Amino acid sequence: MSQTITIDPVSRIEGHAKITIELDEQKQVRDAHFHITQFRGFEKFCEGRPFTEMPSLMARICGICPVSHLVASAKACDAIMAVRIPETAAKLRRIMNLAQHIQSHALSFFHLSSPDLLLGMDSDPATRNIFGVMQAHPHLALDGIKLRKFGQQIIEWLGGKRIHPAWIVPGGVNEPLTEERRDQILAEIPGAMQIILRTLEWFKEASVKYTDEIRHFANFNTMFFGLVDEGGGLEMYDGVIRIVDAQGNVVADRLDPANYQDFIGEAVEPYSYLKSPYYKNVGYPEGIYRVGPLARLNIASHIGTPLAHKEWEEFRGPNKRVILSSFHYHLARLIEILYGIEMIEKLLNEPDILSDRVRAVAGPNSLEGIGVSEAPRGTLMHHYRIDKHGLITWANLIIATGHNNLAMNKGVLQVAKAYLKGTQPTEGMLNRVEAVIRCYDPCLSCSTHAVGHMPLVLQVRSHDGEILGETARK
Amino acid sequence: MKKGNKPRVAVWKFASCDGCQLSLLDCEDELLAVAGAVDIAYFPEASSAMGKGPYDISLVEGSITTPHDAERIQQVRRVSGLLITIGACATAGGIQALRNFADVKAYTSIVYATPEYIQTLRKSTPINDHVFVDYELHGCPINKNQLVEIISATVTGRKPNIPPHAVCIECKQRGLPCIAVSQGIPCMGPVTHAGCNALCPAYNRGCFGCYGPMESANPDSLSAWWVGKLKVHRQDVMRAYRTFNAYADQFRKQSEAHEK
Ligand code: SF4
Ligand code: SF4
Numbered sequence: 001m002s003q004t005i006t007i008d009p010v011s012r013i014e015g016h017a018k019i020t021i022e023l024d025e026q027k028q029v030r031d032a033h034f035h036i037t038q039f040r041g042f043e044k045f046c047e048g049r050p051f052t053e054m055p056s057l058m059a060r061i062c063g064i065c066p067v068s069h070l071v072a073s074a075k076a077c078d079a080i081m082a083v084r085i086p087e088t089a090a091k092l093r094r095i096m097n098l099a100q101h102i103q104s105h106a107l108s109f110f111h112l113s114s115p116d117l118l119l120g121m122d123s124d125p126a127t128r129n130i131f132g133v134m135q136a137h138p139h140l141a142l143d144g145i146k147l148r149k150f151g152q153q154i155i156e157w158l159g160g161k162r163i164h165p166a167w168i169v170p171g172g173v174n175e176p177l178t179e180e181r182r183d184q185i186l187a188e189i190p191g192a193m194q195i196i197l198r199t200l201e202w203f204k205e206a207s208v209k210y211t212d213e214i215r216h217f218a219n220f221n222t223m224f225f226g227l228v229d230e231g232g233g234l235e236m237y238d239g240v241i242r243i244v245d246a247q248g249n250v251v252a253d254r255l256d257p258a259n260y261q262d263f264i265g266e267a268v269e270p271y272s273y274l275k276s277p278y279y280k281n282v283g284y285p286e287g288i289y290r291v292g293p294l295a296r297l298n299i300a301s302h303i304g305t306p307l308a309h310k311e312w313e314e315f316r317g318p319n320k321r322v323i324l325s326s327f328h329y330h331l332a333r334l335i336e337i338l339y340g341i342e343m344i345e346k347l348l349n350e351p352d353i354l355s356d357r358v359r360a361v362a363g364p365n366s367l368e369g370i371g372v373s374e375a376p377r378g379t380l381m382h383h384y385r386i387d388k389h390g391l392i393t394w395a396n397l398i399i400a401t402g403h404n405n406l407a408m409n410k411g412v413l414q415v416a417k418a419y420l421k422g423t424q425p426t427e428g429m430l431n432r433v434e435a436v437i438r439c440y441d442p443c444l445s446c447s448t449h450a451v452g453h454m455p456l457v458l459q460v461r462s463h464d465g466e467i468l469g470e471t472a473r474k
Numbered sequence: 475m476k477k478g479n480k481p482r483v484a485v486w487k488f489a490s491c492d493g494c495q496l497s498l499l500d501c502e503d504e505l506l507a508v509a510g511a512v513d514i515a516y517f518p519e520a521s522s523a524m525g526k527g528p529y530d531i532s533l534v535e536g537s538i539t540t541p542h543d544a545e546r547i548q549q550v551r552r553v554s555g556l557l558i559t560i561g562a563c564a565t566a567g568g569i570q571a572l573r574n575f576a577d578v579k580a581y582t583s584i585v586y587a588t589p590e591y592i593q594t595l596r597k598s599t600p601i602n603d604h605v606f607v608d609y610e611l612h613g614c615p616i617n618k619n620q621l622v623e624i625i626s627a628t629v630t631g632r633k634p635n636i637p638p639h640a641v642c643i644e645c646k647q648r649g650l651p652c653i654a655v656s657q658g659i660p661c662m663g664p665v666t667h668a669g670c671n672a673l674c675p676a677y678n679r680g681c682f683g684c685y686g687p688m689e690s691a692n693p694d695s696l697s698a699w700w701v702g703k704l705k706v707h708r709q710d711v712m713r714a715y716r717t718f719n720a721y722a723d724q725f726r727k728q729s730e731a732h733e734k
Contacts, residue, residue, distance in 0.1 A: 045570070062491050062492065107499070161673060163497065167677070
């Protein structure tokens with residue numbers, strides 16, 4: 001029985017992550033929760049606004065993955081207009097979406113996670129950040145900066161700016177691609193390719209050092225959830241939903257994302273502002289699943305580009321087993337970067353990529369629209385209803401971090417069980433909890449910060465709610 | 475700041491999307507130089523860390539939306555030499571300030587099932603409603619070149635070169651024909667703070683004011699022109715002013731005037 005989970009509104013940290021660990025009568029860890037406490041109210045303030053404004057309003061949800069929100073939102077608007085967007089527009093959106101995956105994965109791997117990986121979980125917090133990595137491993141830091149730049153630069157070249165570009169619009173994209181821009185991007189590809197190949201090589205070798213982390217980092221059975229293409233291959237922009245279980249069995253396949261409400265339930269817990277989606281057929285909370293890079297590589301039956309496919313085969317092993325430890329999100333991210341670079345090159349070389357037919361124009365033809373795509377951190381869903389004038393009457397969003405909410409709680413619990421000794425959480429434990437959460441790379445702006453550490457408050461509570469120990473990041 | 479010592483920089487976050495502080499990491503080529511010239515002492519919100527100031531420069535992103543944050547910004551002010559707000563959230567309350575025009579209870583009860591856990595202020599307000607701000611950088615998000623300019627100006631002790639004029643001037647500088655005059659597209663360029671290099675007009679779409687009002691703007695005249703000449707519906711005028719900078723004074727007055 002968990003009588004202890006209450007959030008004292010005074011001590012609650014707005015806009016930051018907070019974690020509570022609950023002990024039972026024997027002072028053993030019973031449960032753990034990751035709380036999200038930020039509230040900006042997007043679902044509500046879009047009411048009464050024209051649906052055509054949604055992409056640029058919704059992009060402001062997150063400055064780390066704005067393009068993902070642009071894509072999902074624009075797809076929902078396409079559905080409201082009841083149009084099939086021009087082929088070239090879909091390809092251009094794909095390119096920007098992949099560029100976004102690359103920059104975001106690079107940020108996550110190099111800027112946010114590499115300090116833990118390179119400098120050690122217990123190293124001095126003052127230098128355990130990207131600036132510390134610049135001192136200790138300048139080449140690696142530089143590679144990270146360059147790779148993120150590659151992605152951001154493509155977004156800027158296509159959309160005019162890097163954060164919140166206004167280029168993806170309902171019905172397609174704003175401007176066709178020019179030959180000059182295409183060649184500019186193509187010229188950057190070999191450099192990016194070299195970086196990702198050497199990073200992959202280094203990280204695979206280095207991974208053997210982390211056997212402990214691999215064992216304890218959210219290494220448990222869950223289902224995995226995400227989009228695959230028509231042939232079951234890795235997919236980021238479109239496609240159908242597939243769910244596999246921890247043994248690799250396909251639980252559900254070819255689900256139409258537009259019917260998400262039939263198979264996803266959304267539970268609300270009092271301790272967090274983040275909803276907890278679950279797979280309806282299994283129920284709550286057993287219907288736990290993970291999304292994101294690891295999930296995508298676990299559900300895919302192949303990858304449509306040669307180098308990434310080879311890495312994927314090695315990743316899944318000869319028996320194509322499902323990879324369970326969340327530590328492997330890191331490697332999965334690197335493989336997806338490789339896929340992104342290969343795919344961008346492939347798309348840019350297609351004959352119709354310079355076509356000037358890039359936008360379908362229509363008014364509102366359907367009162368409801370659902371847009372689903374893969375954001376760097378997992379499946380992203382935007383769902384809008386409008387009135388007959390095209391004004392939004394209702395909106396629902398399921399973000400990637402939401403899908404992972406249950407899994408994050410479980411991951412924190414696992415670390416707490418392995419590392420909590422007594423009732424006073426240590427700095428080292430805090431780091432490990434942070435690193436587990438980092439694996440999922442929660443995209444809520446409140447829990448992922450640009451530089452340095454995630455501001456965390458970690459509380460240990462007794463079975464009757466008394467606070468036994470608390471550590472805040474010093 | 476003491477001569478010879480690297481200035482210590484802190485980055486603070488309130489209610490926001492992180493886009494503005496990420497602009498700092500977007501300065502790839504300049505990042506190493508910036509990292510060399512200043513000491514980026516980023517830290518969490520824990521109050522024990524705050525005592526470790528003072529910081530020569532504080533970059534503040536985000537708006538104030540909770541009682542806790544209203545206190546926290548006071549502490550930030552106390553430990554900061556120069557306090558620079560970055561982005562529409564910090565300078566005008568941001569997109570989340572749209573709730574200032576509605577009943578916040580309606581918000582919390584619709585979005586979340588347990589509103590009693592939401593400790594939120596009725597309004598999302600800009601930082602300068604709470605403390606003295608030394609410098610404001612506008613935009614949603616800010617322009618990274620302006621960020622680099624303001625940091626390097628501060629480091630060398632000169633006045634930052636951030637032009638105060640309207641987006642219109644940037645169109646002229648780029649030689650873009652005016653889309654409002656030539657095509658009748660409603661454009662907020664005339665009342666909007668420069669800094670984006672006239673991005674939207676360059677893509678043939680009207681500026682939607684993401685840099686917020688420029689100081690000497692005359693939005694009354696622009697609105698009258700939209701309604702009179704371009705036949706823009708009053709509701710649409712209202713909505714045009716009600717986006718990322720909805721709670722900036724000049725924009726707020728326009729949207730309220732066109733509400734009914
Ligand atoms: S001003 Fe815009 S880009 Fe900057 S933090 Fe706010 S929402 Fe994000
Ligand atoms: S033109 Fe206007 S809306 Fe577009 S980026 Fe510039 S200030 Fe923002």
